[in-house]
Amino acid sequence: MSFVQGLKCRECKREYPIAPLHVCEDCFGPLEVEYDYDGIRQSVSREKIASRAHNLWRYRELLPIEEEPRVGLYSGFTPLIRARRLGEALGVEEIYLKDDSVNHPTFSYKDRVVSVAISKAIEFGYETVSCASTGNLANSVSAHAASAGLNCYVFIPEGLEEGKIVGSAIYGPRTIAIKGTYDDVNRLCSEIGDKYQWAFVNVNLRPYYSEGAKTHAFEVAEQLGWKLPRHIVVGSAGGTILPKLAKGFKELREVGLVGRDEPCSIYSAQAAGCSPIIDALKKGTDVVDPVKPNTIATSIAIGNPADGYYVIQAVKESGGWGENVTDDEILDGIKLLASTEGIFTEPAGGTEIAVTRKLIEQGRIPRDESIVVSITGNGYKTIETVAHIIDRPYSIDAALGTFDALYDELSQGSSEKARAG
Amino acid sequence: MSVRVRVPTPLRKFTQGSDEVDANGATVSAMLDDLEQNHPGIKERIMDENGKVRRFVNVYVNGDDIRFLKNVDTALKDGDSISIVPAIAGGM
Numbered sequence: 001m002s003f004v005q006g007l008k009c010r011e012c013k014r015e016y017p018i019a020p021l022h023v024c025e026d027c028f029g030p031l032e033v034e035y036d037y038d039g040i041r042q043s044v045s046r047e048k049i050a051s052r053a054h055n056l057w058r059y060r061e062l063l064p065i066e067e068e069p070r071v072g073l074y075s076g077f078t079p080l081i082r083a084r085r086l087g088e089a090l091g092v093e094e095i096y097l098k099d100d101s102v103n104h105p106t107f108s109y110k111d112r113v114v115s116v117a118i119s120k121a122i123e124f125g126y127e128t129v130s131c132a133s134t135g136n137l138a139n140s141v142s143a144h145a146a147s148a149g150l151n152c153y154v155f156i157p158e159g160l161e162e163g164k165i166v167g168s169a170i171y172g173p174r175t176i177a178i179k180g181t182y183d184d185v186n187r188l189c190s191e192i193g194d195k196y197q198w199a200f201v202n203v204n205l206r207p208y209y210s211e212g213a214k215t216h217a218f219e220v221a222e223q224l225g226w227k228l229p230r231h232i233v234v235g236s237a238g239g240t241i242l243p244k245l246a247k248g249f250k251e252l253r254e255v256g257l258v259g260r261d262e263p264c265s266i267y268s269a270q271a272a273g274c275s276p277i278i279d280a281l282k283k284g285t286d287v288v289d290p291v292k293p294n295t296i297a298t299s300i301a302i303g304n305p306a307d308g309y310y311v312i313q314a315v316k317e318s319g320g321w322g323e324n325v326t327d328d329e330i331l332d333g334i335k336l337l338a339s340t341e342g343i344f345t346e347p348a349g350g351t352e353i354a355v356t357r358k359l360i361e362q363g364r365i366p367r368d369e370s371i372v373v374s375i376t377g378n379g380y381k382t383i384e385t386v387a388h389i390i391d392r393p394y395s396i397d398a399a400l401g402t403f404d405a406l407y408d409e410l411s412q413g414s415s416e417k418a419r420a421g
Numbered sequence: 422m423s424v425r426v427r428v429p430t431p432l433r434k435f436t437q438g439s440d441e442v443d444a445n446g447a448t449v450s451a452m453l454d455d456l457e458q459n460h461p462g463i464k465e466r467i468m469d470e471n472g473k474v475r476r477f478v479n480v481y482v483n484g485d486d487i488r489f490l491k492n493v494d495t496a497l498k499d500g501d502s503i504s505i506v507p508a509i510a511g512g513m
Contacts, residue, residue: 011477022507023429023431023477023507024431025431025434026466027466027475027477028431028466028475028477028478028507028508029477030477030508180484183486184484187479187481187484187504187506190429190506190507191427191429191504191506194429194430194440195440287476289488290486290488290489292489304479304486304508306477306508307508309476
């Protein structure tokens with residue numbers, strides 16, 4: 001059974017029935033799913049959750065679907081990794097990685113929100129699904145649409161990495177590349193969504209879609225033995241995930257799955273080339289002025305974040321903070337994660353690592369308290385971004401003597417001569 | 422200045438269901454006043470009581486966010502195309 005009560009405007013509190021609506025007619029505020037938390041508290045338990053399959057639907061009492069889930073049966077429940085070597089490098093005692101770079105099926109946190117949105121789209125009877133995307137979302141919508149047999153249109157900005165383009169196209173959607181930035185894609189999709197009767201997962205299905213992001217928080221808590229980390233760092237693009245982590249933690253306290261007073265400070269990570277939220281945070285305002293993005297971190301290059309205001313609210317309420325890092329620091333973050341933990345993340349993940357390092361060095365995050373870093377995307381989709389910072393293969397003839405000579409050179413550290421390309 | 426305004430679904434009850442209407446005004450601000458004359462009630466949905474565009478509304482002139490221009494003082498010329506768009510989630 002479902003515990004969903006309806007939709008409610010976050011700003012003016014006007015209530016709406018469950019429908020493909022995302023904006024309050026009165027004040028344009030975003031609509032939010034409301035639940036019967038008393039009912040959930042009586043129905044849910046740690047044991048009940050533990051008995052269910054390892055996917056994001058194990059928290060279904062706190063997700064906005066009425067029928068059985070239709071997609072995402074292998075999505076979520078990504079590893080939470082105790083990162084000892086990264087911890088040593090950063091000089092902290094207890095750090096974990098919530099690794100959504102291996103989320104099923106398209107290797108980013110987006111498989112969470114899309115699982116919920118597409119299940120909801122099927123409940124509403126849509127035959128065509130769509131999205132405005134910086135890449136990962138388009139990948140996930142395309143894959144889930146294929147598995148559900150739905151028509152699919154995805155809209156992306158021109159100039160995305162090849163891995164992100166192919167990573168949608170292979171599933172057979174119509175991919176439309178817009179000449180402009182993500183913010184241009186967004187504006188167009190809002191107008192297309194008004195005209196065409198499609199399920200736009202991050203437009204008219206946004207209230208349902210964004211609820212899927214809470215499962216990232218639920219899993220972190222469950223994997224820590226139903227405890228909250230003292231600190232969690234996550235990237236901010238449009239600003240969906242961070243406020244939803246806050247909501248997820250709050251719900252866990254509310255329904256008694258974690259202790260009522262467990263604190264968790266939340267930190268926002270952005271690229272210096274696109275950090276409207278961090279700029280506002282540092283200025284001490286909650287008015288997020290849009291910027292023109294210029295960063296290698298394409299998946300978080302959103303200059304006009306819809307939920308930026310709520311990111312700032314959630315950061316402040318939780319006692320957290322935020323930082324931005326340069327493209328060079330992002331590349332260092334990618335390399336650091338790869339070389340210490342064997343995890344290859346995209347620039348958004350490099351941003352999350354680099355910002356964590358910066359906040360630790362600033363003393364914002366204490367070295368002796370538990371930290372989770374959310375790794376939201378996979379580096380195999382953005383290989384061109386790091387192509388210039390890796391060691392190219394040594395190209396040699398298939399002769400033992402040649403290798404012996406190379407090995408001698410490598411052992412002595414003078415390796416440049418034999419290197420190819 | 423006569424401009425074309427695209428009206429999002431939540432505001433169409435003020436425009437008898439039209440998704441596009443004409444309006445006049447030398448600036449965005451004047452255009453919104455004119456819009457209000459012909460479609461009473463629409464302006465307060467777009468602007469707050471201090472005359473600022475509401476937090477969750479974006480206004481575009483020929484595809485450019487007015488916050489990159491001169492906000493509500495942005496000058497308009499004949500034939501400009503105005504979009505009023507609710508904020509949208511996405512990214513990452």
